[in-house]
Amino acid sequence: MTQPIKFQTENKTLDLPVLSGSVGPQVVDIRKLYADSGMFTYDPGFTSTAACESAITYIDGDKGILLHRGYPIEQLADHSSFMETAYLLMNGELPTTTQNADFTHTISRHTMIHEQLAMFFRGFRRDAHPMAIMCGVVGALSAFYHDSTDINDPVQRTIASHRLIAKMPTLAAMAYKYSVGQPFLYPDNSLSYTGNFLRMTFGVPAEDYVVDPIIEKALDTIFILHADHEQNASTSTVRLAGSSGANPFACIAAGIACLWGPAHGGANEAALNMLREIGTVDRIPHYIARAKDKDDNFRLMGFGHRVYKNYDPRAKVLQAMAKQVLDKIHVKDPVFDVARELERIALSDDYFISKKLYPNVDFYSGVILNAIGFPTSMFTVLFALARTVGWIAQWNEMIQDPEQKIGRPRQLYTGAPARDYVEIAKRG
Secondary structure (H helix, E strand, O other): OOOOEEEEOOOOEEEEOEEOOOOOOOEEOOOOHHHHHOOOOOOHHHOOOOOOOOOOEEEEOOOOEEEEOOEEHHHHHHHOOHHHHHHHHHHOOOOOHHHHHHHHHHHHOOOOOOHHHHHHHOOOOOOOOHHHHHHHHHHHHHHOOHHHOOOOOHHHHHHHHHHHHHHHHHHHHHHHHHHHOOOOOOOOOOOOHHHHHHHHHHOEOOEOOOOOHHHHHHHHHHHHHOOOOOOOHHHHHHHHHHHOOOOHHHHHHHHHHHHOOOOOOOHHHHHHHHHHHHOOHHHHHHHHHHHHOOOOOOOOOOEOOOOOOOOOHHHHHHHHHHHHHHHHOOOOOHHHHHHHHHHHHHHHOHHHHHOOOOEOHHHHHHHHHHHHOOOHHHHHHHHHHHHHHHHHHHHHHHHOOOOOOOOOOOOOOOOOOOOOOOOHHHOO
């Protein structure tokens, strides 16, 4: 057993317990620190604070490791499907053949939305950002599905979970269709989860839509790679909203709002825009020099990560996937050429190596999504679609955690001390 950490105050010495997880760094338990010492900790961005206990996802940023329920993300991307990964995240184990078929069947039977909900879309301007629409319509689900908002009922939690996973592709496709002025397509439950989404997004009523298996596999893989990522900003938002007892639809809407931020879900769009700005391979040295210039505000987007200090394991998967997609659709995309050469230079440059600026998942995902035909405004919507699975798994885990309390971070107050009110006529 690890010895406790000694914490010395002016008047006493406290023993702070040290906790160990199954893998990863040990954790100093400071739950009683304020009660015993009258002091808080100060940790902007929660970079050194564990706010919960979780058995879902583990990241070792120094080694470039990402595990879902213990399974390496590379193995899931190569061998699993998004539905199987969703089952794993929610239930803790990979499904049997029967369990996988039952789960997929259940999700497929929840893909339609209430017909009145479609009217909500017409209340948005045609040029509304799809993420603005998603924030609104996902939150509105709680106004239509009253029979699955009791968070204390395990059956209702399960139904709500299935509904959210199933309806997110339908709502995302509708947000896209609305933005381009095309009619909504109802789901086709004979297709896979990802194939159905592709049809609802790019199909039209006037003709049949044939799902390309390579495109389907590429998008399904992107969904797997984005399904969960430990206690990131949006997941923490979902947990924080859920800690108050908010219904699951509201919690996921809160996660979508957080994900919309350019520092979080919008990073792949920023990376693609950067590659487009560079334009051609011969211009890369100029931008490399700009990135090294501390007086230049240009930054290499898609490089570096808050957690990963090594090559993002998800980026390795997408690099190979990008080539497959571009070869399949017979596109010679200069953006992909720029991406590969920029990556090669950065991985061999001492400046980027010393700062541990390795490509992350956003570096190649934008290239692939652009090649498939998604506008950049839809990139974060696709991220939200995939991450809903992780959010739901984390939310369910939080609800069942006996240690969970309503989130209430403290602060280091630097404002004015107590003072008396002065009548307006007496103020100088």
